[in-house]
Amino acid sequence: MSKLSLRTYTLLQTVTSVGLSAMAWAVTGVRPIWSGSEPSDRQRIYFANHTSHGDFILLSACLSETERAKTHAIAAAEYWGKSRLRRFIAQDMLSSVLISRTWTSEAEHPISIMLSVLDQGHSLIIFPEGTRNTSDELLPFRSGLYNLSMARPDVELIPCWIENMSRVLPKGQFLPVPLLCRVVFGAPVVVGPGEERRAFLHRARAELLALNPRPDRDD
Amino acid sequence: MRHEISILIIGLFVVLSTASVTAGILSMRAPKPLSATLVNLTQRINAWWVMVALMTVAFFFGRYGMTILFALISFAALREFVTLTHSRRSDHWVLLGMFGIVIPFQYWLVWTAWYGLFVIFIPVYCFLLMPAITALHGDTERFLERVSAQQWAIMISVYCVSHVPALLTLNVPGFEDRNLLLIAFLIIVVQGSDVLQYIFGKLFGKHRFSPNVSPSKTWEGLIGGLVASSLLGALLAFITPFSPLQASAVAFVACTMGFLGGLVASAIKRDQGVKDWGHLIEGHGGMLDRTDSLVFAAPIFFHIVRYFWTV
Numbered sequence: 254m255s256k257l258s259l260r261t262y263t264l265l266q267t268v269t270s271v272g273l274s275a276m277a278w279a280v281t282g283v284r285p286i287w288s289g290s291e292p293s294d295r296q297r298i299y300f301a302n303h304t305s306h307g308d309f310i311l312l313s314a315c316l317s318e319t320e321r322a323k324t325h326a327i328a329a330a331e332y333w334g335k336s337r338l339r340r341f342i343a344q345d346m347l348s349s350v351l352i353s354r355t356w357t358s359e360a361e362h363p364i365s366i367m368l369s370v371l372d373q374g375h376s377l378i379i380f381p382e383g384t385r386n387t388s389d390e391l392l393p394f395r396s397g398l399y400n401l402s403m404a405r406p407d408v409e410l411i412p413c414w415i416e417n418m419s420r421v422l423p424k425g426q427f428l429p430v431p432l433l434c435r436v437v438f439g440a441p442v443v444v445g446p447g448e449e450r451r452a453f454l455h456r457a458r459a460e461l462l463a464l465n466p467r468p469d470r471d472d
Numbered sequence: 473m474r475h476e477i478s479i480l481i482i483g484l485f486v487v488l489s490t491a492s493v494t495a496g497i498l499s500m501r502a503p504k505p506l507s508a509t510l511v512n513l514t515q516r517i518n519a520w521w522v523m524v525a526l527m528t529v530a531f532f533f534g535r536y537g538m539t540i541l542f543a544l545i546s547f548a549a550l551r552e553f554v555t556l557t558h559s560r561r562s563d564h565w566v567l568l569g570m571f572g573i574v575i576p577f578q579y580w581l582v583w584t585a586w587y588g589l590f591v592i593f594i595p596v597y598c599f600l601l602m603p604a605i606t607a608l609h610g611d612t613e614r615f616l617e618r619v620s621a622q623q624w625a626i627m628i629s630v631y632c633v634s635h636v637p638a639l640l641t642l643n644v645p646g647f648e649d650r651n652l653l654l655i656a657f658l659i660i661v662v663q664g665s666d667v668l669q670y671i672f673g674k675l676f677g678k679h680r681f682s683p684n685v686s687p688s689k690t691w692e693g694l695i696g697g698l699v700a701s702s703l704l705g706a707l708l709a710f711i712t713p714f715s716p717l718q719a720s721a722v723a724f725v726a727c728t729m730g731f732l733g734g735l736v737a738s739a740i741k742r743d744q745g746v747k748d749w750g751h752l753i754e755g756h757g758g759m760l761d762r763t764d765s766l767v768f769a770a771p772i773f774f775h776i777v778r779y780f781w782t783v
Contacts, residue, residue, distance in 0.1 A: 282551070284751060387561075423561050430567040431547070433555040433750055469745070 262345070269346040270321050274314035277307070281421060281434035285315035288464065289440030290411050292317060296376055297409045299324070300398055301436075302391055302461060303380035304419035307429065309349070312378055312413055315436045325350045325370055326378040327363075350377075364400050371405050381457070385424045391462055394454040402444050402453075412439040412457065414464035437464040473650050476711045477531070480656055484524050491517045509674075515755025523753070523762070527659070531652060535583075538637045538655060543579040548759035549629035549767075550575065552749040556740075557621035562611035566602055566622060574598060574626050578634050585641035594631040599623060628767055629760070635770040642774075644781045647713040654777065657705075657712050657719075658726060662769045663762075665701035665727035666734070672696025686738035694731060701727045713781055722776060726769040733768025737761070 277283050285292075301312055309326035316324060330351040333343035343349045350370055352363040359365065367377060379401075381394035402410055414437040422429040442457050462468075495514050502510055530537035554567060574594065581590040603619040639654045673693025681689040705723020709716040737760060741747065750758025760767075 282750070282752065417555065419561075420559060423564060426564055428568055428572075430554070430564060431551045431571055433551060467745075 265346060266348050273310050277310050277314040280429050280431045281311065283311050283314050283434045283436065286435050286437045288437055290438050294320065295409055296371065296374060297411050298377045298379060298401060299411050299413050300379050300381050301413040301415050303382050304386050305422040305424065307418050307422045308415050309378050311415055311418060311434055312436055324376040324378060327352055327367060329354060364397060367401060368404055371408060387424050391458060394458050396450060396454065398457055399444065399450045399453050409441040411441055412461040412464060413437065414461060416466060435466065437466060439464045473653065476653055480711065481528060488517065488521055488524060512755050519753050519755050534652065535640055538640060539579055539583050542633055542637045543575060545759060545763060546575050546630045546633045547571065548752060549633060549763060550625055552758045552760050553625040553629050556744050556746065556749065557625065558614060558617055560611060560613060560618065562609045563606065563618060566605050570622065570626055575630055578630050582634050582638050582641065587641065590638060594626055598626060632767040632771050633763065635774040636766065639774055642778055642782050644713050645783055653711040657708055658770065658773050659766065660708065661701055661705050661723045662726055662730045662765050664704050665697050665730055666765050668700040669693040669697030682735065685735055685742060698724060698727055722773065725776065726773045729769040729772050730765030733765045737764035
């Protein structure tokens with residue numbers, strides 16, 4: 254890429270990221286609650302519950318400007334790669350990384366794509382439920398979280414509970430209802446010695462659920 | 473009017489400075505680390521500086537400033553109310569309408585001084601049409617609870633709050649072009665009463681007023697606060713169309729309503745299992761924590777002035 258277009262590209266991403274964070278604040282008054290971890294420049298994988306397209310915008314609005322610039326959300330290529338416009342929004346404006354649920358070649362393997370991002374020293378936002386959840390229960394986790402942690406044990410896994418986004422921008426809706434949201438960042442989850450995949454995924458899911466500040470709510 | 477406004481601004485400045493200096497001295501003398509009450513007191517006073525500054529700026533922009541400021545207050549209050557109460561996926565369009573249609577339309581009615589529609593738009597049209605939309609969506613799960621919460625949300629956060637800038641539309645003979653001072657009077661007296669009740673309660677409070685609803689409200693705080701704010705009302709008679717005696721009576725009614733507003737807000741919060749409505753204002757909580765008294769006082773104050781003082 255030429256120097257000029259690279260600069261335009263970075264500028265576009267900065268403007269989008271600042272603009273979206275400001276909008277997220279105006280609509281949801283979003284506040285981070287650090288409960289078990291602290292803001293840090295360590296390399297991390299933030300994993301969160303997923304109910305809305307706004308989820309990762311809210312989560313990244315809680316990070317510092319520098320952290321945000323090197324944190325990429327993992328998004329489904331089936332949705333975000335469908336048209337040129339969607340691809341432009343996802344990749345160029347939001348600097349997310351697209352992975353395919355139905356990969357064919359080894360180069361398209363979601364784990365190798367995510368590892369290559371981590372190997373650039375960047376952080377990730379992933380939604381281990383694998384899809385936007387429309388039920389009241391947190392869905393079982395996909396294995397990615399475990400595989401990533403086994404491959405890169407130095408990267409911290411931070412559970413993040415995103416509150417209320419299912420009401421702000423439910424699946425299938427375009428306009429957000431302004432409601433107050435919080436993102437609760439919990440203590441890092443570590444794969445125990447000899448812990449097998451399913452037990453770990455079960456525990457990670459429980460740790461994320463435990464962060465819900467209002468578990469009594471059933472909406 | 474310029475003369476009265478200067479006096480008000482100087483007065484508020486003196487009161488806030490005294491409060492800041494007092495809190496500073498208390499904090500210096502108190503054992504470290506400071507008690508939660510003292511930290512909170514300092515936060516509250518600092519937030520008052522910001523709120524008074526914002527109100528003053530809005531004041532200088534007159535009718536524009538007031539209408540926009542209170543529309544924004546309605547937005548923040550409605551957001552807190554709806555966040556706290558139950559809603560379902562099928563309520564999405566009704567909730568959007570509350571923010572995107574009800575708030576702008578109600579404040580447009582204030583702006584154009586269309587009194588006839590202003591007083592009935594929410595209690596009649598929204599009251600009937602919103603549950604109709606919800607029913608048309610076909611989701612009956614906890615129906616009554618959902619539509620009631622929506623009604624309460626817009627009545628409290630939009631309808632009641634909009635009565636503050638609506639004071640600008642009243643035509644009080646001999647008081648032309650000075651209606652901004654009615655807003656100043658209402659806000660100073662009602663918010664002053666909150667502060668005075670807090671002070672009297674902290675200094676002399678012994679007997680809980682309603683332990684089940686709000687543990688911080690005491691009889692001593694209530695009586696001290698109401699008497700003091702009625703006196704404050706009389707003192708401020710010079711900025712109003714009222715005589716000092718009338719001013720203290722109006723202030724008494726407004727502050728009693730304000731107290732009841734705080735009580736009802738506490739009951740809702742307790743029912744929903746939270747301590748504060750939100751976190752918008754450091755040390756105070758959310759927008760509704762600061763405006764719950766104004767919400768109850770404004771419509772009554774509006775109608776008292778309209779009934780007895782306008783033609």
